[in-house]
């Protein structure tokens with residue numbers, strides 16, 4: 625699998641190291657954006673936040689969209 629962003633910007637085929645969680649595109653190390661995600665679990669009548677953050681990887685396009693306002 626090759627990086628989708630590199631392919632569409634004509635950088636040529638670059639081996640992908642991750643897959644975007646949002647759109648499913650394969651991305652190289654340069655185009656992968658890592659973020660932490662807090663997980664929640666329903667406990668009784670409420671919701672508790674789990675002590676450890678999970679990892680989520682997105683492409684640059686989805687990252688830009690998520691952080692745009």
Ligand SMILES: [Zn+2]
Nearest residue numbers: 627630652655
């Ligand atoms: Zn790339």
Ligand SMILES: [Zn+2]
Nearest residue numbers: 644647683686
């Ligand atoms: Zn994406």
